[in-house]
Amino acid sequence: MNSEITTRNFITLFHANQCDRRxxxxxxxxxLYKTNKLPFIEQFRFVKRITQIPRFSxxxxxxxxxxxxxxDQQLYHRFGITVLDCSWNQAExxxxxxxxxxxxxxRLIAANPVNxxxxxxxxxxxxxxASLYLLTTPDLANKVLSYFKWGxxxxxxxxxxxxxxxxxxNSDEVAQxxxxxx
Numbered sequence: 756m757n758s759e760i761t762t763r764n765f766i767t768l769f770h771a772n773q774c775d776r777r778x779x780x781x782x783x784x785x786x787l788y789k790t791n792k793l794p795f796i797e798q799f800r801f802v803k804r805i806t807q808i809p810r811f812s813x814x815x816x817x818x819x820x821x822x823x824x825x826x827d828q829q830l831y832h833r834f835g836i837t838v839l840d841c842s843w844n845q846a847e848x849x850x851x852x853x854x855x856x857x858x859x860x861x862r863l864i865a866a867n868p869v870n871x872x873x874x875x876x877x878x879x880x881x882x883x884x885a886s887l888y889l890l891t892t893p894d895l896a897n898k899v900l901s902y903f904k905w906g907x908x909x910x911x912x913x914x915x916x917x918x919x920x921x922x923x924x925n926s927d928e929v930a931q932x933x934x935x936x937x
Contacts, residue, residue, distance in 0.1 A: 764798075764891065765798045765799075765835025767799075767800040767807075767809055767836070767837040768781050768799070768837070768838050768879065769808055770785075770802070770803055773841045774841070781838065781879035785799065787899075787902055792902065795895055805852060808837050809835060810855065811834040811855060812835040813827055813831055813834070813856045813857075814837045814857045814858070815838050815859070815882050816857040816858065818857075819857040819858050820926070821858050822860070822930070823859065823889060824925060825889060831886075832890075838886075860885050860886065861916070861929045862875055862933045862936070862937055863875065863877060865877050866905050866908040867880075867903075871905075880903060880906070883899060884900045884906075884909060885917070888910075889917070889921060893910070915936075919932045919936075
């Protein structure tokens with residue numbers, strides 16, 4: 756049973772319906788899953804109400820003081836991860852909510868066309884890929900990103916950062932790496 760827990764990939768996408776649907780990487784990722792293009796994801800839920808977010812999943816929240824690290828792997832494989840898909844202009848309303856396993860991603864550089872080169876302003880698929888990179892394998896992150904024209908650029912821009920973050924086991928170590936780079 757224990758080995759079974761370590762192989763699960765459960766993802767929830769909370770969609771706040773605040774973004775341009777043509778540019779929304781969250782809904783595009785959901786569509787990829789529905790058409791069986793992401794077979795390594797065992798379960799992918801698309802929810803529109805905060806109350807539908809699985810209680811103990813890791814919630815990617817840029818306002819969280821606790822950083823996502825490799826130490827969160829067991830939590831991820833047991834309860835999954837939730838990506839909050841909303842507009843950065845209205846993010847405070849969503850991200851100010853309290854979640855038991857809220858985590859912020861370590862500082863990364865966006866490659867998406869809307870926020871290219873900006874620190875920490877990742878699209879939903881970039882956030883998902885970064886978390887998969889840190890919690891599973893770089894290969895899964897690359898597979899998700901391969902469906903976006905600019906996807907491979909995200910890993911290239913952040914390769915050194917992601918490699919260094921993989922060696923961090925707590926938020927303090929992540930902060931040290933961030934300090935070295937930024």
